[in-house]
Amino acid sequence: MRYVRGMVDAAAVRGVRRDEVLAWAGGINPEMLDASRSRVSLKQFSRLYSAVALHLEDEAAGLSAYGVPLGAAETMIRSGVTATSLADGVEILAKALNAVLPGIKVESFISQDELGIAMSEIRPSTTDRHSTFEVCLLTTYAAMAWLYGRRLPLLSVDFPNAAPRHLYELRTLFAGTLRFNQPCASLRFSNEHASLPVLRTPAEVTKFLRRAPRSLIEALLTRGELAVLVRSSIHEHLPKLISLNEVAERFALSPRSLHRKLEAEGESFQKIKDDLRRDLSIYALTRTSQPLKQIAIDVGFSDQTSFQRAFVEWTGRPPGEWRRMASSHK
Incomplete structure (x- = not known):
């Protein structure tokens, strides 16, 4: 919001x-x-x-301190699709971004351990710096997720400012550790992914861009294969809440291995479970007339009070108020 x-x-x-x-x-x-x-x-x-x-006439829709010319995302994506690998891609994308991001200097870097893209202001802005770098990093990360066919696991996402209040939302969008008060903004990937190939072709770009920004957001929200399977397992067992150990057993994995594999996809068992229950609750509140008590039971809560407390934690509003706001503006 x-x-x-x-x-x-x-x-x-x-x-x-x-x-x-x-x-x-x-x-x-x-x-x-x-x-x-x-x-x-x-x-x-x-x-x-x-x-x-x-x-x-600003592709950042006013969310960046620096106006972004229309066609910036297209320039970045059409450039990125020519890359042969992730190592090649960060260099190409950095050059493209330098051409379309006024007020920001973009550089690629690669070392024995990591590679990525770094961004810094040419002149310090007096407006919301966090929003500026958030938009730039999210758009770049979404484009890369589409180009490489997966939401790439990050070593870290760095911001040059203090941590904001909306950390939960940022953790949902980025598959990696968030770091604040860093020298510059950056997306940092493990060098073990340096040879990862671009999966998209130039022929696919036009269709992808035609649906933007929706297509970019979808790329950000795309979960890894294992995370999708875990979410599906939790869903099919509701209202019973199955544990990480039970899910691991279904996939013939140890709980430790499941945790590690989910972490590599930028996910956690608890986050997948919370996101699923939140999404199902919002759907029921806005699309059905089910009473709150029944919704609570359906998503695995033993009582309505616990459900209401969790829903406020997820969304910032009680479920009854959410339903009223949604229904009053249909």
Whole structure:
């Protein structure tokens, strides 16, 4: 929701009323803007982002301190698809990003242990630095996830500023450790992935770009193969909550091996379980008339109170309030 709020504010500076901007997304309840951990659908977000970007003539949709020219993502992706490996790709992408990111210097690096892309401001900005680097790193990471056919595991994602309040959301989007107050912003990969090949072809680029930014967001949310299987296993056993040990046994793995393999995909058993239960709860609250007690039971809670407490932790709002806000703006 903080991204939605940022786009609404950026459009407001250009004289567009808040209700008009929200209408571009197909209708978002204005009350949701004040709920920091609330969510909108992928379709709504994509429509809003595209509309604001076109209106502002800024591909960052006002979320970066530096306006990004329309066509920047296309330049990056069409350049990246020519790479032969991840090592080759970080160098090519850094050059492309330098051409389309005003105000930011981008460099690639490779050593015996790691490789990646680093970003630093040419001149310090006076606006939200975190939002600027967040957008740049997320867009680059999403493009790489699509090009290499997987959400690449990261050694770390570095930010040059202090940790923000929305750490949960960032951990969901990046498959790696988040580090703050670093010398520069960067995406750091293990050198063991240096030879990873680009899986996409130039012929696929046009179709991918036609669906942007939705296609970029989908690439960010794509889980590794094992994470998908674990999520499916947890789902099929609900309302019973199966343990990590039980899931590991299903896949003929030790619990330690399962934990390690999920970690390599940037996931954890607890996070997969929480995300699944949150998603199922939101669906039931917004698409059905099931009472809260039944929803709590369906997603594996022994009582409604525990469910409500967990839901507030996941989304920042009680489930009843979430249902009211969603239904009042349909």
